[in-house]
Amino acid sequence: xxxxxxxxxxxxxxxxxxxxxxHVSQGQASSGFFSFWREVWHDDQQMNFLLYSRMPRFxxxxxxxAALAVAGMLLQTMTxxxxxxxxxxxxxxxxxxxxxxxxxxxxxxxxxxPIFITMTGGIIAxxxxxxxxxxxxxxxxxxxxxxxxxxxxxxxxxxLQLLFENEVSGLFLWGSGTLLQxxxxxxQFAAPWILxxxxxxxxxxxxxxxxxxxxxxxxxxxxxxxxxxILGWLLAILLASVxxxxxxxxxxxxxxxxxxxxxxxxxxxxxxxxxxxxVGAGLLVGADILVRIISTSSELxxxxxxxxxxxxxxxxxxxxxxxxxxxxxGVLEGKVRIHKRKRFYRIATLVVLVLVVVxxxxxxxxxTALRDLPQELMYNTYVxxxxxxxxxxxxxxxxxxxxxxxLLQTVLRNPLxxxxxxxxxxxxxxxxxxxxxxxxxxxxxxxxxxxxxxxxLTMALVLFISARSGFQPMILLLMGVxxxxxxxAIIQILLVRxxxxxxxxLTWLSGSTYGISWHHLLxxxxxxxxxxxxxxxxxxxxxxxxxxxxxSIGLGVNAAKMRLFMIVLGxxxxxxxxxxVGAISFIGLLAPHIARQLIxxxxxxxxxxxxxxxxxxxxxxxxxxxxxxxxxxLPAGIIVSLIGxxxxxxxxKKTNEVTTR
Numbered sequence: 001x002x003x004x005x006x007x008x009x010x011x012x013x014x015x016x017x018x019x020x021x022x023h024v025s026q027g028q029a030s031s032g033f034f035s036f037w038r039e040v041w042h043d044d045q046q047m048n049f050l051l052y053s054r055m056p057r058f059x060x061x062x063x064x065x066a067a068l069a070v071a072g073m074l075l076q077t078m079t080x081x082x083x084x085x086x087x088x089x090x091x092x093x094x095x096x097x098x099x100x101x102x103x104x105x106x107x108x109x110x111x112x113x114p115i116f117i118t119m120t121g122g123i124i125a126x127x128x129x130x131x132x133x134x135x136x137x138x139x140x141x142x143x144x145x146x147x148x149x150x151x152x153x154x155x156x157x158x159x160l161q162l163l164f165e166n167e168v169s170g171l172f173l174w175g176s177g178t179l180l181q182x183x184x185x186x187x188q189f190a191a192p193w194i195l196x197x198x199x200x201x202x203x204x205x206x207x208x209x210x211x212x213x214x215x216x217x218x219x220x221x222x223x224x225x226x227x228x229x230i231l232g233w234l235l236a237i238l239l240a241s242v243x244x245x246x247x248x249x250x251x252x253x254x255x256x257x258x259x260x261x262x263x264x265x266x267x268x269x270x271x272x273x274x275x276x277x278x279v280g281a282g283l284l285v286g287a288d289i290l291v292r293i294i295s296t297s298s299e300l301x302x303x304x305x306x307x308x309x310x311x312x313x314x315x316x317x318x319x320x321x322x323x324x325x326x327x328x329x330g331v332l333e334g335k336v337r338i339h340k341r342k343r344f345y346r347i348a349t350l351v352v353l354v355l356v357v358v359x360x361x362x363x364x365x366x367x368t369a370l371r372d373l374p375q376e377l378m379y380n381t382y383v384x385x386x387x388x389x390x391x392x393x394x395x396x397x398x399x400x401x402x403x404x405x406x407l408l409q410t411v412l413r414n415p416l417x418x419x420x421x422x423x424x425x426x427x428x429x430x431x432x433x434x435x436x437x438x439x440x441x442x443x444x445x446x447x448x449x450x451x452x453x454x455x456x457l458t459m460a461l462v463l464f465i466s467a468r469s470g471f472q473p474m475i476l477l478l479m480g481v482x483x484x485x486x487x488x489a490i491i492q493i494l495l496v497r498x499x500x501x502x503x504x505x506l507t508w509l510s511g512s513t514y515g516i517s518w519h520h521l522l523x524x525x526x527x528x529x530x531x532x533x534x535x536x537x538x539x540x541x542x543x544x545x546x547x548x549x550x551x552s553i554g555l556g557v558n559a560a561k562m563r564l565f566m567i568v569l570g571x572x573x574x575x576x577x578x579x580x581v582g583a584i585s586f587i588g589l590l591a592p593h594i595a596r597q598l599i600x601x602x603x604x605x606x607x608x609x610x611x612x613x614x615x616x617x618x619x620x621x622x623x624x625x626x627x628x629x630x631x632x633x634l635p636a637g638i639i640v641s642l643i644g645x646x647x648x649x650x651x652x653k654k655t656n657e658v659t660t661r
Contacts, residue, residue, distance in 0.1 A: 004449030005265035009275055012264075014281040023061070023285050024054040047277050055420040056181040061288055061302075062281040064179070064243045065253055069280025070201055070273055071239040072254025073261070077208050077269070080146055081142045081477075086122070086240035089146035089312045092249035093153035094125025095241050098176060100157050103162045103171065110355040115193065118241035120282050125149055126237060132649055140403045143318075145649065147481045151203070163629065166412025167251060170553035177250035177303020178494045179288050186246045193242045196275065201235050205269035208232060212267075231463040250303040251485065252310020255285050259313065283309075290361050294493070300547075304489035311482035315465060318478040327594065344598050352395070355616060357625045359391045365631050384415025393516045394636070395615035396524035397581050400573045402614020403535065405588025406607065410542055411563050414476060415651060419455070419574035420585030422476060422593035423483030430487045448523070448579035454550070455575035459482055511584030511637020513622045520580050527576050531569055532611075539603035542566065566582045584637040588650070593651070617643075 025036040027049060031245045040050055079089075086092050094259035097123030102110035110117055157175075161168050173180070181187065207228045210218045215225050243250065257632040258272070259281040266272045287305040294300060360383070361368045401419070408417040418424050431454025432447050463477050535542070544557050545566070553559055574588065592606070593613035599609050628634060 003274065005271075008264040008359045009278070010267075012275070012278050019285050019289065020058060020062075020312060021280055023660055024050060024058050025106045026289065027575070040580040041583050053181075054185065056178050056184050056187050057284065057288070060181055060247060061179045061285045063187070063190055063194045064247050064250065065257075065284030066198065066277040066282075067239040067243045067283035068250060068284070069251040069257030070198060071236040071243075071260075073238075073258040073269075073272055073276050074201065074208070074232045074236040075254070076258055077211055077230050078236070079130030079142050083143035083255065083314065084146070084235065084261065084361060085252070086243075087150070087249065087254060088143050088314075089129050090125035090149035090153060090478070091122040091237055091240050092244060092251060093150040093157070094121040094123075094128075095119075095244040097121055097157045097160075098124075098212055098248045099244065100160050100171060100175075104160060104167045105177040107167075108282055115238075115241060118245045122237040122241045122244075125153060126233060143478065146375050148480075149644055151641065151648075153636050155645065155657035156505035157169070158641075159537070159634055162434060162638075165634055166559045173299060173301060173536060176301030177248040178299060178301050178305070179247055179473055180299055181285075190242050190246045194239065197235055197242070198277065202270055204228075204231060204235075205273060208269045248301075248302060248303065250284065250306055251405070252306045252313065253280055256310050256313050259317065264478035271538075301489075302494050307485040312535075314482045314485075315479060317557065318475055319465070339631055344609060345612075348609060348616065351616055352612060352619075353532050355619045355623065356391055359619060360387055360393075362627060363387070364626065376616040387519050389521050390513055390516045390622070391574040391619065393520045393524055393580070394513045394618050396521070396528060397513075397577050397584075398587055398615040398618030399611040400524065400527060400531075400577045400614075401584065401587040401618070402591035402595075402610045403607070404573035404577070404616075405590075406603075406610050407535070407542075407566045407573075407591040408588070409592055411484055411545065411566040411570070412476070417476065418586070418589035419570065420460050420583070421480045421589055421648070422459070422482035423487065424455045424458045424462070424571060424574055424583060425578055425583050426480075426484040426487030427454070428575045429583045430454055430490050431457075433491055433494055443601065448576055451579040453573040455571045455578070456568070458487075463545070463567070511582040512633075512635040512637075513581050513618075513631060515534050516571045523576065523580060527573065532607075536605060537605070538562070538565075539607065542603050543601075580636075582637065584618070584621075584640055586640050586648070588615050590644055590647055591617060592639075593647075 020378065021037070022033060022293055025033045040047055068086065075084040075086065075089060076082055078084075089352050095118040098117050099110065099114075102117045129142070129149050130148070132140050132145050168304070169525045175529070207223065210221055211225065211228055211232075212221050213221075218225050218228070220291065240254075257276050260279050261272050263274040264275060266275050282303065284306070287309060288302045291300040291302050291305045357373070358367075361373055363383075399458050411413060411417075419428075428451040432451040434454075435447050435450035457537075462476065462483065466475050483489065541562055545559060545562050579585070593614050595606055595609040599605050618636060619642075621636040623634050625634040625639050
């Protein structure tokens with residue numbers, strides 16, 4: 001090995017020492033870096049701060065950063081995937097869900113066996129990812145499967161947090177990842193587990209080196225590949241689980257650190273483990289320094305900062321791996337059943353009518369008899385002022401989301417395109433919440449305008465970066481996940497910074513139809529009346545555009561302008577939806593697919609059924625959220641996510657099968 005890797009490593013050690021000195025000098029009672037280090041040797045109070053407040057935080061940051069980095073390195077070796085880490089493979093989300101569930105249902109078990117709880121969640125998440133991926137070694141597919149499993153577990157976790165707010169009230173900051181330590185208890189618990197696991201990884205390093213040569217070579221050298229992989233997975237999951245137990249789920253360190261170590265020139269696992277310990281610890285400590293610089297008066301989640309730093313790395317790695325597998329998309333297909341078209345419309349219309357009647361009849365605890373419903377609507381002001389607008393607006397918002405997904409899927413020729421999947425919903429949510437919190441005295445009209453601005457900026461960023469890969473479905477998905485992670489991180493910072501109540505924030509961010517009034521209906525109707533005629537008028541042009549630029553230009557269509565027009569329409573629909581009901585995902589993905597499979601891809605035939613399907617999906621989600629655990633409510637966004645995440649996994653598998661033929 002050349003001298004350069006060790007020079008880089010020495011530089012990392014020096015940077016880590018500097019970061020450590022800065023980190024322990026920070027605090028609400030600190031007078032500054034130089035003043036602190038002058039006073040600490042003469043002031044007992046400063047020394048107590050150092051020994052019992054700042055040092056525990058620094059040490060746990062070093063241990064957690066090292067554990068996450070080495071876990072990421074091991075997972076990347078086991079999966080042959082530079083995008084793998086505990087966060088991208090769903091291990092963090094699974095562990096976090098089990099912690100929340102155990103806190104609610106088995107508090108004694110959580111207190112007695114915390115590692116058992118987090119390990120179980122991490123292992124189950126890893127097994128789900130492994131089962132769904134099968135024998136595929138495609139790195140992007142493995143990462144995407146893990147990320148979607150993360151979304152699924154996150155939906156379950158959000159539901160529990162909303163239903164059992166009091167039981168999990170202390171987990172909000174921890175659930176975003178924080179190094180806050182009140183004493184040495186967390187460090188004393190985590191240190192033996194992490195240090196012994198790192199030692200075991202170091203001793204087994206040669207086994208993992210052989211895996212880098214390929215399975216056939218490893219078997220030829222007499223190694224049991226299955227045992228080596230099981231050991232690697234268990235060590236990685238244990239490191240991630242201990243970290244989640246003490247500081248919560250902190251993402252992206254496991255992606256960034258191993259990549260930096262490989263760029264430094266280290267290739268063997270023993271040297272990589274040592275280098276990852278330093279780099280991982282330095283990254284997490286550095287991120288914690290940044291969050292405390294941003295807010296000196298309140299505790300911000302360090303997990304938010306690692307997401308902001310790490311998301312660009314995820315995009316970079318995804319683009320790097322896509323160079324040899326570029327695809328240009330294809331025509332979106334469906335089953336054309338012309339003779340059954342009228343039947344589908346009749347069935348959809350009947351379903352809508354039944355759902356509307358059932359939704360209007362349910363008052364939160366009991367149903368109103370059908371014969372009494374007209375009287376309720378006429379004389380019960382509660383029903384007319386709250387229940388009716390909620391039902392009607394839910395259906396209208398579902399239509400808007402479905403239309404948005406249809407436009408984006410058509411223009412990008414991508415079956416996985418949707419405002420929520422592409423990160424547009426997250427961008428709109430960030431800007432809408434920013435307007436709500438920063439400009440509290442401003443008119444309410446600025447909230448939808450802020451959502452629209454955030455959505456447009458996000459979509460422009462996604463298209464600009466993913467254009468190099470030919471708008472591959474996988475790259476667009478990873479782009480969306482990365483942007484969503486940054487958006488979620490910014491929202492977490494805003495929530496903590498402005499002291500927003502956790503349950504209120506979770507309800508809005510999960511997407512809720514609660515509190516909808518008649519003025520929201522005016523917004524929905526106004527939007528649909530303006531946008532839908534445009535879609536109908538240009539339907540034939542949109543059909544031509546879905547076949548590609550060359551054919552479109554040959555038929556006299558200005559492909560670039562029409563594509564931009566469609567994207568703007570789709571983003572406007574999504575942004576206004578977010579401003580009314582919050583971040584509801586997947587409807588724009590599900591509705592066009594369901595309709596396309598029933599009636600075919602032609603826009604004029606597809607649009608009405610897509611709109612009806614979208615309205616039905618959100619209306620069903622709203623009713624199930626109100627009915628399932630009445631009188632408590634689950635946000636409609638969580639219900640939709642529980643349906644949409646498995647469906648997205650199915651689409652991902654189907655898309656991969658098509659592209660590998």
